[in-house]
Amino acid sequence: MNTDRQLSVALIGNPNTGKTSLFNMLTGLQQQVGNYAGVTVEKKTGTWTLPNGERVDLIDLPGTYNLNAVSLDERVAVDVLAGHSADAAPPDLVIVVVDVENLRRNLYLASQASELGVPMVIALNCWDVAERKGLQIDSKLLEQRLGVPVVPTVARTRRGTGALAEAVTRALETRPILVRPRWPEAVMESLEYLRDELITQRGEALREGELQRLLFDKRSAVAERLKTTAPEREPILRRAREKLHMGGYQPDAAESLLRYRFLNPLLNDILERQAAMKKRSTSESIDQLLLHRVWGLLVFVGMMYVVFQSVYTWAGPLMDLIEGGVGKLGDFAGGFLTATPMLQSLVVDGVIGGVGAFLVFLPQILVLFFFIALLEETGYMARAAFLMDKLFSWSGLNGKSFVPLLSSFACAIPGILATRTISDPKARCITILIAPLMSCSARLPVYLLMIGAFIEPQYGAAIAGLTLFAMHFIGVLLAGPLAWLLHRSLPPYVTSQPFVMELPHYRVPQLSRIGHRLYKCGSEFIIRAGTVICAMTIVIWALLYFPRPPELAEAVEATAAETSPALSPAQLEHRVNAAYLEQSFMGRFGRTVQPIFAPAGYDWKITIGVLASFPAREIIISTLGITYALGGEIDEGSDDLRTTLSKAKWESGPRAGEAVFNLPVALSIMVFFALCMQCGATVAVIAKELHWGWAAGSFFGLTALAWVAAVLTYQIGMWLA
Amino acid sequence: MPILPMRLDRIKKDGLFRVTKLDSGNPCIARLMTMGLLPDQELRLTHEAPLGDPIAIEFNGCQMSLRIEDAARIEVEAIG
Ligand SMILES: Nc1nc2c(ncn2[C@@H]2O[C@H](COP(=O)(O)OP(=O)(O)OP(=O)(O)O)[C@@H](O)[C@H]2O)c(=O)[nH]1
Numbered sequence: 054m055n056t057d058r059q060l061s062v063a064l065i066g067n068p069n070t071g072k073t074s075l076f077n078m079l080t081g082l083q084q085q086v087g088n089y090a091g092v093t094v095e096k097k098t099g100t101w102t103l104p105n106g107e108r109v110d111l112i113d114l115p116g117t118y119n120l121n122a123v124s125l126d127e128r129v130a131v132d133v134l135a136g137h138s139a140d141a142a143p144p145d146l147v148i149v150v151v152d153v154e155n156l157r158r159n160l161y162l163a164s165q166a167s168e169l170g171v172p173m174v175i176a177l178n179c180w181d182v183a184e185r186k187g188l189q190i191d192s193k194l195l196e197q198r199l200g201v202p203v204v205p206t207v208a209r210t211r212r213g214t215g216a217l218a219e220a221v222t223r224a225l226e227t228r229p230i231l232v233r234p235r236w237p238e239a240v241m242e243s244l245e246y247l248r249d250e251l252i253t254q255r256g257e258a259l260r261e262g263e264l265q266r267l268l269f270d271k272r273s274a275v276a277e278r279l280k281t282t283a284p285e286r287e288p289i290l291r292r293a294r295e296k297l298h299m300g301g302y303q304p305d306a307a308e309s310l311l312r313y314r315f316l317n318p319l320l321n322d323i324l325e326r327q328a329a330m331k332k333r334s335t336s337e338s339i340d341q342l343l344l345h346r347v348w349g350l351l352v353f354v355g356m357m358y359v360v361f362q363s364v365y366t367w368a369g370p371l372m373d374l375i376e377g378g379v380g381k382l383g384d385f386a387g388g389f390l391t392a393t394p395m396l397q398s399l400v401v402d403g404v405i406g407g408v409g410a411f412l413v414f415l416p417q418i419l420v421l422f423f424f425i426a427l428l429e430e431t432g433y434m435a436r437a438a439f440l441m442d443k444l445f446s447w448s449g450l451n452g453k454s455f456v457p458l459l460s461s462f463a464c465a466i467p468g469i470l471a472t473r474t475i476s477d478p479k480a481r482c483i484t485i486l487i488a489p490l491m492s493c494s495a496r497l498p499v500y501l502l503m504i505g506a507f508i509e510p511q512y513g514a515a516i517a518g519l520t521l522f523a524m525h526f527i528g529v530l531l532a533g534p535l536a537w538l539l540h541r542s543l544p545p546y547v548t549s550q551p552f553v554m555e556l557p558h559y560r561v562p563q564l565s566r567i568g569h570r571l572y573k574c575g576s577e578f579i580i581r582a583g584t585v586i587c588a589m590t591i592v593i594w595a596l597l598y599f600p601r602p603p604e605l606a607e608a609v610e611a612t613a614a615e616t617s618p619a620l621s622p623a624q625l626e627h628r629v630n631a632a633y634l635e636q637s638f639m640g641r642f643g644r645t646v647q648p649i650f651a652p653a654g655y656d657w658k659i660t661i662g663v664l665a666s667f668p669a670r671e672i673i674i675s676t677l678g679i680t681y682a683l684g685g686e687i688d689e690g691s692d693d694l695r696t697t698l699s700k701a702k703w704e705s706g707p708r709a710g711e712a713v714f715n716l717p718v719a720l721s722i723m724v725f726f727a728l729c730m731q732c733g734a735t736v737a738v739i740a741k742e743l744h745w746g747w748a749a750g751s752f753f754g755l756t757a758l759a760w761v762a763a764v765l766t767y768q769i770g771m772w773l774a
Numbered sequence: 775m776p777i778l779p780m781r782l783d784r785i786k787k788d789g790l791f792r793v794t795k796l797d798s799g800n801p802c803i804a805r806l807m808t809m810g811l812l813p814d815q816e817l818r819l820t821h822e823a824p825l826g827d828p829i830a831i832e833f834n835g836c837q838m839s840l841r842i843e844d845a846a847r848i849e850v851e852a853i854g
């Protein structure tokens with residue numbers, strides 16, 4: 054064996070069998086572990102030191118039921134095993150991690166993998182469960198029959214990892230291959246035909262196992278990797294499948310039938326003792342309650358209520374703490390920088406203010422992710438998806454979209470991160486794209502300001518509450534049809550997966566794993582705050598701050614001294630700030646694009662507010678505060694801002710002298726904010742989770758949608774009034 | 775006693791069934807077949823979601839949920 058290259062070993066297996074747990078045990082490298090089919094989407098590598106001191110690369114692959122290469126996960130698995138993934142060489146050995154409770158189904162995957170010609174060791178994981186349940190599986194007999202080492206392991210407690218390491222060390226020398234079925238004549242002929250057409254005539258680099266994939270799977274992703282173009286290869290593949298059909302085998306069913314026909318005699322007597330436990334499992338009994346039509350739903354609603362209540366109540370004090378800390382830090386830093394007003398403004402208003410406003414969401418995100426991790430680790434998440442599926446299926450989504458979308462009402466960012474639990478790429482993509490329509494808590498200040506200023510005083514608390522509800526509902530109302538449209542119009546490379554979902558056995562969650570997941574998502578969030586968000590706030594700050602000729606301040610002070618000498622120094626400073634803002638780059642830009650927003654009833658000051666809030670929608674409050682000459686330190690409860698807004702008049706144009714803010718304008722602002730993608734962080738997260746193109750599309754699409762809806766609201770409102 | 779084949783979406787909870795026919799062209803069913811849901815396999819209907827869709831079946835010790843429209847492509851007969 055060549056010694057210049059480090060040997061590599063891959064872990065494959067059905068979802069949720071303990072691959073990642075084993076990986077962590079063997080490499081000592083912690084990483085995400087979840088009790089939800091398909092959590093590990095990317096391939097992870099670590100170093101494993103064998104007992105003889107040799108170091109091998111260990112690769113953790115996503116869980117797959119088969120190698121049919123329909124889903125992304127399966128495709129990754131086939132590519133790695135066949136040596137077609139980015140770093141080329143196929144692994145020197147695979148460890149198939151098998152759940153002892155589902156031996157038959159798990160060995161199907163092992164059998165498919167053996168066709169790719171990789172040496173194999175089987176880890177019979179969850180051996181503790183087998184012992185507890187009294188399953189007696191003769192691993193030695195299994196080893197003899199299968200022709201590869203079979204080692205009982207308990208990935209949770211490290212049991213059996215020593216024996217596994219020894220077996221792997223030996224197997225790297227002896228290179229044992231799992232017994233393979235002897236295929237009937239019809240299959241052999243079809244494979245021969247494919248080999249001749251593709252390998253001999255067209256020079257494709259394909260292994261026997263990959264030819265099988267091309268033959269047995271109608272939609273195999275292996276086909277997309279061929280050099281032979283689609284119009285040329287399609288007839289070949291169709292012809293091969295026809296041959297199979299003429300030989301008496303339904304092509305779609307052939308592999309499952311034949312492979313199980315081969316595996317069953319090897320396993321039947323070994324599994325016989327298992328038959329004794331045909332009775333209900335504990336999980337099934339728990340599900341009698343948790344999946345009950347009435348009680349199950351009640352428990353679910355109650356559970357969601359507790360989760361989201363906690364997101365607000367538990368996180369509240371921490372958020373206040375962060376807010377207070379950010380304020381103190383601002384004052385502290387500001388104190389040092391009084392000599393250089395520009396630097397002071399950059400540090401205090403720009404960096405500390407902007408990044409601080411983002412960091413405030415950290416506690417909410419951690420609380421939400423604590424619950425998501427808990428629900429996943431126990432196995433409840435699949436049940437939640439089961440209960441909610443019907444609500445989503447009509448629009449091409451599935452039940453797994455529920456929790457991410459609900460989370461998005463707190464904040465779209467954790468919601469979008471939570472879509473990682475959706476294994477269907479198409480449903481995941483749609484869920485990410487509609488998540489920003491769920492009204493997040495950052496919109497609340499805008500609603501509260503507008504409702505407090507223009508609705509509550511005139512129409513009372515009941516209508517105010519109703520308006521608040523309507524603002525939260527409008528996004529949901531549009532999200533359904535949007536999802537449906539996306540489902541029908543997404544490009545075909547975003548493939549959909551059949552919705553068959555395993556309801557895994559309930560498991561006691563391990564706190565250490567939950568802690569690790571929280572640490573990972575928390576640190577990701579903070580890194581984002583320090584990079585993307587920080588950069589964006591600085592840009593917006595600069596656009597609002599420059600240019601800043603000193604003559605302007607002098608001029609404003611001079612006129613103020615003449616016309617209203619009673620102004621306090623603070624009020625005077627606000628006037629100066631407002632004057633600077635008006636002729637800042639953003640101010641000029643606001644005046645230029647105001648005509649675009651005129652049909653929605655906005656003047657140039659609101660337009661600036663809208664434009665400045667694209668990095669983070671809360672900015673509208675402080676921007677309106679500056680533009681209407683109050684100074685930036687304003688929050689939505691401030692009576693001053695409310696009264697100033699209601700007194701504001703059009704300065705020029707056809708409606709000069711009329712109030713800027715009336716009911717239709719207030720509603721139109723709220724609708725705009727309810728629908729618009731005014732959140733740089735969300736755009737960045739979408740770009741990271743999907744692609745920049747999607748992020749840009751989502752940004753422009755939602756902004757256009759918001760504009761149309763705001764214009765309609767204003768125009769209909771004015772027409773009614 | 776003649777055994778009448780039934781569609782899986784029409785059967786009631788509780789009771790043991792045996793698969794008689796599957797439409798392997800349906801991607802959901804093709805997936806279930808790779809997990810061992812083949813003709814002659816025994817199964818139980820264990821749960822129904824609140825609106826009757828999706829349903830959960832148990833076979834070979836694993837619980838899988840599938841939608842009614844896909845369940846309609848599986849035929850079973852009662853065996854107890
Ligand atoms: N009782 C028991 N539980 C285990 C064992 N190994 C893993 N688990 C639990 O099984 C669950 C899934 O483990 P993971 O390591 O995430 O499984 P995986 O195969 O990586 O899952 P996917 O990446 O989603 O396919 C976790 O809750 C583990 O704590 C074991 O040997 N015994």
Ligand SMILES: [Mg+2]
Binds near residue numbers: 073085092093
């Ligand atoms: Mg994993």
